[in-house]
Amino acid sequence: MSMFCYQCQETSRNTGCTKRGVCGKTEETAGLQDLLVYVLKGISVWGKPAADLDVYDKDAGVFITEALFATITNANFDDDRFVGFIKEGLTIRQRVRDSFLSAYKKKSGIDFVGELPDCATWFSDSVEEFHQKAPQVGVLATEDEDVRSLRELVVYGLKGLAAYVEHAAVLNHQNDDLYRFVFEALESTTRDLSVDDMIGMVMKTGEMGVQAMALLDKANTGTYGNPELTEVNIGVGKNPGILISGHDLHDMEDLLKQTEGTGVDVYTHSEMLPANYYPAFKKYDHFVGNYGNAWWQQGKEFNSFNGPILMTTNCLIPVKEAYKNRIFSTGAVGYPGMKHISDRVDGKPKDFSEIIELAKTCVSPTEIETGTIVGGFAHDQVLKLADKVVGAVKSGALKHFVVMAGCDGRQKTRSYFTELAESLPKDTVILTAGCAKYRYNKLDLGDIDGIPRVLDAGQCNDSYSLVVIALKLKEVFGLDDINDLPISYDIAWYEQKAVIVLLALLHLGVKGIRLGPTLPAFFSPNVAKVLVDKFNIKPIATVEEDLNDMFPKAATI
DSSP: OOOOBOOSTTOGGGTOBSSSOTTSOOHHHHHHHHHHHHHHHHHHHHHHHHHHTTOOOHHHHHHHHHHHHHTSTTTBOOHHHHHHHHHHHHHHHHHHHHHHHHHHHHHHSSOOOOOOOGGGTOOOOOHHHHHHHGGGSSGGGSOSHHHHHHHHHHHHHHHHHHHHHHHHHTTTOOOHHHHHHHHHHHHHTTSOOOHHHHHHHHHHHHHHHHHHHHHHHHHHHHHHOOOOOEEEEOSOOSSOEEEEESSOHHHHHHHHHHHTTTTOEEEEOGGGGGGGGOHHHHTOTTEEEEOSOSGGGHHHHHHHHOSOEEEOSSOOOOOOGGGGGGEEEETTOBOTTOEEEOOOSTTOOOOOHHHHHHHHTSOOOOOOOOSEEEEOOOHHHHHHTHHHHHHHHHHTSOOEEEEOOBOOOSOGGGHHHHHHHHHSOTTEEEEEOSGGGGGTTTSOOOEETTEESEEEOOSGGGHHHHHHHHHHHHHHTTOSOGGGSSEEEEEEOOSHHHHHHHHHHHHTTOOOOEEESSOOTTSOHHHHHHHHHHHOOEEOOOHHHHHHHHSTTOOOO
């Protein structure tokens, strides 16, 4: 086969993409991504023991997280960018290697002699040789299905963790423990470990995922304030506009500042919707609201928007002819022929002037809907409503919570989440984060004693809020086990940030998570059995079956 990739939920036949990714990436791009991960493992083979000898290379850790982020599904399709990452990675590997060898000899008095995996020694500066090497180092290079499953579970969790770490880093929030762990976890995938040790690394990845989400939450709220209950306009104005998508709030800030007073309005799309909830952004009068829906509908929505689009992170689909001359990338995002906005230099803002000047020549967005949607229920806002929530629970008006967080996607089977939301008992509240909410956040589901029945905490990056809320409810009601709460977990997943959220929940001991539309293809039957037996993970079924499963067994307080 020309490629093999099964890191996302929409992978072909739920087994693996073997000719071209369902996401749109080519076999060449898939191969370069595999080779990049291989090089990152090589850096870690040297980086972990170097850190153990107190020659920890933070810059190498930062590079690894940036590079891993670029390999997330729907982030970067640009082969030239991946070639650049690989060349830079090989240079960094040499630097880390030299640091380790020097420190080892200084401490032991002898030269290091040891058996090393190929990823720690292979070198080439030829792009042709990159393409020749790539098929040898992909997922299937690990022949044992169960070992492959556990290794990839760690790698995909790390990709999600890397996204959170990178978002926090651009806001000057970093945690050396997380960079050190990335060395440790990647290095572990190059060794023959026992099943118990591999499962232990999977669980540690979840533990560090909680730390990464907490770090990002602190970075976002410390910089832009705590999200607050907000009605978000989903209509359009008369001015030309710029549509910003993705997850990077720092890019949002730079764009709003640079468009102020220009006559150009700013709209969010998909996962950038929660930017509307932050106090720091509400002061901009030209910040109009949200346009459109989840990422997979961008083909038609980017066309009807009429103005330029800025992609700040993943969730990019192959660019269509209708808008290819007015879409821009920045950060980890890349696409062949797409104009890329360079990173910040010396702390200066990114330069969005080209996008702004283009916007001035465009007509205003075509209206596709009107009205408002309500969000902003991150942990601080929900805890401010704690008395009302507790009162509703104690009175019996609110009997159950359903966490319906995660990702949206193209598959028709995802209508399940809309149907489930519509079918939930009227005394049930949905806790959500991520673009999965677009399946139900515009439904008229009403409220319970003034509490909206859909509480949107924000981006998939904000899933930490749902953890904080659950732990606070556990404390308020004096429970010993988080699983004693009247909360069901019905999670939609698509890409690797959802994987780290899942591992974080498992680390916290949450059981009975319902996952769909399908269980991950990278769960081998034996690994799936371990997760089912230990954590009662289950695939979503039909709406009727899952409702019957949730509510007769629902806990009461």
